[in-house]
Amino acid sequence: MRGDGMITAGIDVGSTTTKAVLLGKDGIYSYSVQATGIDIPEATEQVLGESLAQANLSFEDIAGIVSTGYGRISIPFSSQTITEITCNAAGVHHLFPNATLVVDIGGQDSKAIKMDKKGRVRQFAMNDKCAAGTGKFLEVAAQTLRVDVEELGKTSLESKNKITISNTCTVFAQSEIVSLIARKTEKEDIAAALHESIGSRIYGLINSVYPEPKAEIVLTGGVARNIAIVKLLERMTGRMVMVPENPQIVTALGAAILARKVN
Amino acid sequence: MEKILDKFKEFCMQPYDRAVEWKDAEPNRKVIGCIPMYFPEEILHAAGVLPVTLYGSDEPITMGEHHLMNNACHQVRSTFDSLLKGKYDFLDGVAALHVCDQVRFFLEVWQLDHPFPFFHEMWRPYRLDNTNRPFLTSELKRLISHLESFTGTEITIEAIRNSIGIYNESRYMMRKLNDIRRERPGIISASDMVCTVTSSMLIPREEHNQLLRELLSRIDNVLTPEDQRFKMVIIGHLCDAPDEGLLNLIENEGLSLIDDDFITGGRYYAVDVNPDGDPIESFADYYMNMIPCTTYHYVDCWRGDSDKYSPYADYTIDMLKKGQAAGIVILRAMYCDPFDMEFVLLRERLKEENIPFLALFIEKGSGSMEAVRTRVQAFVETL
Incomplete structure (x- = not known):
């Protein structure tokens, strides 16, 4: 296990793409982007699974998950839902x-x-x-x-x-x-x-x-x-x-930042 | 209490059923449709006529679109659609106060294309001060004599005073219900409050008063859990009743609506008409003392010492302070030009005073509720 319980995830389910960001104490561990499609739970599981695999982590390592974006309410494993407006601002503030x-x-x-x-x-x-x-x-x-x-x-x-x-x-x-x-x-x-x-x-x-x-x-x-x-x-x-270097994941990053406060 | 609120809701869902029933119960009864806002219903009531307010409908507009420009507001297009669909066939006439040019022009189309036995447009000066008072009183007299010739019966001063008393009681009870809502947030939902007021304009007022009396006698026994939501006032110059789903969405997302200035709310019951003295003068006073409205100007607006003076902003900020609300939700009806102009001044004032506000553009039957939900949630997150 990495990050001594400080790892959080942000999942942004947009109308076109779904993004996941895993955030640790020392910054972004990994992220993943894919088309949202019609099965939102499947898309979120995939982006989160891929991010976890990239960072060599397991689901249990995540201390909190905030979901955002239009599909935010359909994610069963998130700790809280926050609008993409607040998450985006949090992500931008972190970077700039x-x-x-x-x-x-x-x-x-x-x-x-x-x-x-x-x-x-x-x-x-x-x-x-x-x-x-x-x-x-x-x-x-x-x-x-x-x-x-x-x-x-x-x-x-x-x-x-x-x-x-x-x-x-x-x-x-x-x-x-x-x-x-x-x-x-x-x-x-x-x-x-x-x-x-x-x-x-x-x-x-x-x-x-x-x-x-x-x-x-x-x-x-x-x-x-x-x-x-x-x-x-x-x-x-x-x-x-x-x-930003990766503009597409800023809102998901903001969600992961806000997930620190949730927990 | 729930049963009475359900009844009010039923009246709103079938807006003209009771009026048709009332008309059919006895021969020679007449029903006149009033275009919102501010028509002196008491005078129609004193003439023995049942006034019903015409709010259009929530149905998709399938006929009205071809007769009016599509930048007319929903209320106007939907009302015309209802007319063309035969929903107003039971009416003996239509009456309106000139509140904006859209209403004026659509009524002219109405009168030309679908004339009714009684058609009356009452003119109210835009600039409300004593220099215009003689014109306003002459308009009130013209309405009375027009109604007398239509019904064939004299409208006595006693009859008008009696009607004023009935409508004052109605307004008093609505104000009392709103006071209770402000003091005990959550006791009545915003959509129920709107249905309570809207239904009063659809059925005989005496019947509505009876139901309101019962409701108020029971409300003290209603328990309300502590309301954790942010207290908000909601304003907007809608001529029709705001969408029930929209109000419920706002309240379900963490905002408790404790006061409003809707014409199907606070704006309707704010001011009474003096039951004593000369009724014509009493109605003139009523219009002069009306709460600030974007469809007319007070003499104060013309005082010239500040271009940005907005009595409407003062009024809404007072409402917020009175209810100790955390902010204001503003419903902006699409294509409502009087409110669009006022909104500029209002927004400046709210920013100056650091009052959080959420402005939502709305149009019935259009736009996505999920998009509204995101805006409301984001607003709550900023509080």
């Missing part, structure tokens, strides 16, 4: 102790969180009723453009002509892409317009939490790996954007 502004862009959810210097949530805003401005938007667009979603950001950076795509609805944007393809618009230009669209959505979300004027943005969630989004947000907001 001076951060006061977080933008998390997940599969079907994007949120802006304003926090104090102690990592406590002061205000938050989430996308309402619609997946425009989320990872799903990029996923649908990438499928339509026949581009790997991981490559969509890089593709957009090669754009030479500026065009505009509606930012109001993912499904309508998809039909717009089809019309643009039919008109032989370059896919790089379409990709750039899509990023502009998602960027303006996120910019609106940031403004709705009234961030401190010079606060830097910590960008988390799977979409934070998209370099075009990072550049775009820096340009639109005039703020520096910082991305």
Whole structure:
């Protein structure tokens, strides 16, 4: 056994991926990410099992588990459920102790969180009723453009002509892409317009939490790996954007941190 | 007590059954539908008419969408949908106070497309001060004479005073019930409180008063476990009753709603009408002394020494202090422009005063309850 009872786990069941982080006294021991699918208990068992195997630990070594994300209530072995907003803030505060502004862009959810210097949530805003401005938007667009979603950001950076795509609805944007393809618009230009669209959505979300004027943005969630989004947000907001080494597991990390307090 | 609350809930679930039954019981009885908010029901009551408030429905809007712009609020679209589906066929007329432009325009479409024997739109000045009082009293007189010619019966001063007394008793009992809720959180759920007030606007008021009297006589014997939840006030300028599931969700996630300013709540029973003196003047006073509302302006709002002055913010903060609540939940009805404008001032004040608040955009029949749950839980975690 390692960690003398201080090992905690955070499990973040998102709409697209499920993440587990094992945290010990001296930092992250291991983590695992996989598609959520339709069987949430199975997905969580798998990510947790994989993390335990990587760290050479067993379930009994874990002192506490906090689950978070949309599927948080369906995890039978967690000690407590805490929303992804609080967990995300805790994770970001751990990595960037001076951060006061977080933008998390997940599969079907994007949120802006304003926090104090102690990592406590002061205000938050989430996308309402619609997946425009989320990872799903990029996923649908990438499928339509026949581009790997991981490559969509890089593709957009090669754009030479500026065009505009509606930012109001993912499904309508998809039909717009089809019309643009039919008109032989370059896919790089379409990709750039899509990023502009998602960027303006996120910019609106940031403004709705009234961030401190010079606060830097910590960008988390799977979409934070998209370099075009990072550049775009820096340009639109005039703020520096910082991305953690592994942005997708920040919320699960926050859950593991909060699990220390639970026990 | 539970049985009476269940009864109130039944009235809300079948909102017009009792009105239809009442109308059919005797010949020549008339029922008039009132569009929320603030229509002087007492005057209809004094004319021997049963006023019922029209709240639309929770059903999907399948017909109303084609007649109105889809950026009209849900209450307006849903009410029009109910009209087109024949749910208001039992009505003899429709009456409304001009509270916002959406209500005004949809009523004009209503009157043109589906005229009713009695149609009355009462105009209330936006700016409530004494310079407009003569206009307000003339509007009250116009309503009375219109009703007299519709029913063929004179509305006497005694009849109006009697009706005012019945409605004042109703408001008094609702205020008392709310006082008990504030003092003993958890004794009545927010959704039951809303059903209690909403049902009063759907059935003969004397019957509702009788049920409320019984409820209040039994409430002292009801035991409530210590409420561990955070005390909250809930506000929002909804013209219809807030969704029962939404209120239950908020209360089940660790917040105890102890006061509100809904039109199906505090806003409805806050102010009485003076039962003595000239009834016209009493109603004018009633409108002048109404609690702050985003659909009209007080003279104080025009005093010019501060652009940010919001009597509504004062009112809600007082409500919070009175109930020693930890914060405010704000329900923002989608496409309600009067409240959207007020919300800006309100939010600034709440931030200045460091009052925790959660603002939720809501629209009946749309949006995900799970997304709301996450917001409510996250808010609770910040407290």
